[in-house]
Amino acid sequence: xxxxxxxxxxxxxxxxxxxQSALASRVARPNARPELDGLLGAADVAWVSQQAAPxxxxxxxxxxxxxxxxxxxxxxxxxxxxSRKRAGLTVSSLAQRLTRRGWEVTNKDIFAWEGGKNxxxxxxxxxxxxxxxxxxxxRLRRPLGADPERAKLTAVVESDAFKALAERWARxxxxxxxLAASALESRMMVAVHRGSVPxxxxxxxxxxxxxxxxxxxxxx
Amino acid sequence: xxxxxxxxxxxxQKHRDAMYGVAYEVLRGSGRVDLAxxxxxxxxxxxxxxxxxxxxxxWEALLVATAKRRALDILRSAAMTRGVEFAEEFxxxxxxxxxxxxxxxxxxxxxxxxxxxxxxxxxxxxxxxYIVLDRPRAEVAADLGVTPGRVSQISTRILSEINAxxxxxx
Numbered sequence: 502x503x504x505x506x507x508x509x510x511x512x513x514x515x516x517x518x519x520x521q522s523a524l525a526s527r528v529a530r531p532n533a534r535p536e537l538d539g540l541l542g543a544a545d546v547a548w549v550s551q552q553a554a555p556x557x558x559x560x561x562x563x564x565x566x567x568x569x570x571x572x573x574x575x576x577x578x579x580x581x582x583x584s585r586k587r588a589g590l591t592v593s594s595l596a597q598r599l600t601r602r603g604w605e606v607t608n609k610d611i612f613a614w615e616g617g618k619n620x621x622x623x624x625x626x627x628x629x630x631x632x633x634x635x636x637x638x639x640r641l642r643r644p645l646g647a648d649p650e651r652a653k654l655t656a657v658v659e660s661d662a663f664k665a666l667a668e669r670w671a672r673x674x675x676x677x678x679x680l681a682a683s684a685l686e687s688r689m690m691v692a693v694h695r696g697s698v699p700x701x702x703x704x705x706x707x708x709x710x711x712x713x714x715x716x717x718x719x720x721x
Numbered sequence: 722x723x724x725x726x727x728x729x730x731x732x733x734q735k736h737r738d739a740m741y742g743v744a745y746e747v748l749r750g751s752g753r754v755d756l757a758x759x760x761x762x763x764x765x766x767x768x769x770x771x772x773x774x775x776x777x778x779x780w781e782a783l784l785v786a787t788a789k790r791r792a793l794d795i796l797r798s799a800a801m802t803r804g805v806e807f808a809e810e811f812x813x814x815x816x817x818x819x820x821x822x823x824x825x826x827x828x829x830x831x832x833x834x835x836x837x838x839x840x841x842x843x844x845x846x847x848x849x850x851y852i853v854l855d856r857p858r859a860e861v862a863a864d865l866g867v868t869p870g871r872v873s874q875i876s877t878r879i880l881s882e883i884n885a886x887x888x889x890x891x
Contacts, residue, residue, distance in 0.1 A: 508870070508873040508877045512858060512872070515855075516858055520855070540877065542884070543881075546826075546833045547852055549743070549746045550742075551848075552745045554738050560737070560758070561758060562761055563737065566729055566765075567730055568730050602728040602731050604734075629731065673769075674729075675726075714770070715769050
């Protein structure tokens with residue numbers, strides 16, 4: 502390969518990757534020139550820069566944290582405006598508080614939501630808004646039409662076991678039982694989206710494992 | 722216990738792409754990128770369980786370094802099941818130097834992005850299909866109506882531009 506041009510040498514290493522990184526593929530080829538490493542490293546940086554997390558609806562962690570939009574509930578813009586004013590907050594100070602927590606929320610977003618436009622359905626965001634405005638999160642959301650996909654989970658969601666798990670999750674997350682239930686329901690929907698049969702016992706068991714894992718070391 | 726003063730949802734939403742990226746990167750060599758979700762979930766659960774006592778220098782570095790550590794743990798346990806020695810010593814959480822390494826890596830990725838965004842349509846296809854998706858060079862060449870040799874030329878040019886962008890900021 503010493504006789505080949507630089508283009509050919511690099512292509513040969515890239516062609517031989519078969520799933521490996523470009524640098525790993527170079528190391529596996531004893532004749533390859535180490536001076537190509539800068540460019541091969543750039544191939545690996547380019548590779549990772551193009552990777553992304555799965556869509557929110559398929560991401561179990563996003564679901565458990567309440568980041569998957571809830572098809573049944575949305576933010577009540579008018580209730581948000583009332584709570585914000587009652588708390589003595591301006592739109593920009595509320596936006597700043599959310600930004601400090603890590604949310605990418607602008608003044609414009611909050612104006613739009615309060616006017617009933619593009620209102621979010623993300624339970625975690627509604628919870629953050631409620632916390633910052635000192636309001637009960639359940640009063641900041643209003644119901645939408647029912648979702649047939651979710652109806653499959655009705656039996657599970659209405660079970661006492663699920664309600665108990667939701668209360669434990671609410672305590673861990675510092676939120677209300679209703680919002681915690683919404684997050685856990687989304688978590689189960691990830692399994693449903695992946696095509697597994699939503700067997701009630703299995704779904705409850707996997708939630709139990711998750712909640713226990715987080716609260717595990719709570720007691721000294 | 723889980724610290725209710727930390728908004729895990731907001732932090733995760735902001736940094737989950739980078740967490741998955743590093744997990745894919747660790748796992749790609751073993752052909753088990755399907756385990757990335759496990760690594761990311763383990764990382765989030767372990768941080769929620771034992772949150773940092775002080776505000777970290779960078780949440781992104783902490784989250785990503787922990788995801789990387791969990792992905793390495795998964796590789797290690799897979800290696801152990803196969804009876805293969807795994808050299809790296811086990812450490813439960815991400816250490817400071819691991820966070821520095823991750824910050825440096827994230828910095829390189831951030832510098833590469835604008836260079837990638839400047840590529841023309843043909844170069845972009847070579848990057849996405851050949852360099853990233855690892856499709857056979859001949860197939861990508863056929864899609865573009867050029868020779869495989871031309872694809873390797875374009876590929877080297879792209880990599881030189883990206884490398885220059887990465888080096889410039891360093």
